[in-house]
Amino acid sequence: MWLPCTFLCIGLAVYIYYGITWNAWMKNLPNMIIYIIIIVTLAWALRKQNQLRERREGK
Secondary structure, three states: OHHHHHHHHHHHHHHHHHHHHOOOHHHHHHHHHHHHHHHHHHHHHHHHHHHHHHHHHOO
8 A cells, every 4th residue: 555655745746846946836737647546546556456365365
């Protein structure tokens, strides 16, 4: 579960950096929203994969 959190932190850092240096907050907002949706989907898929693995192993 650490992978989606890491990607989210990196993405937010890039968004904040470009927002401050280039004053591009509103220009990059749709990209950031799409990025967050991708990260949430990744976290959901990893959780589902772990649940299926545990069910298959009989835990």
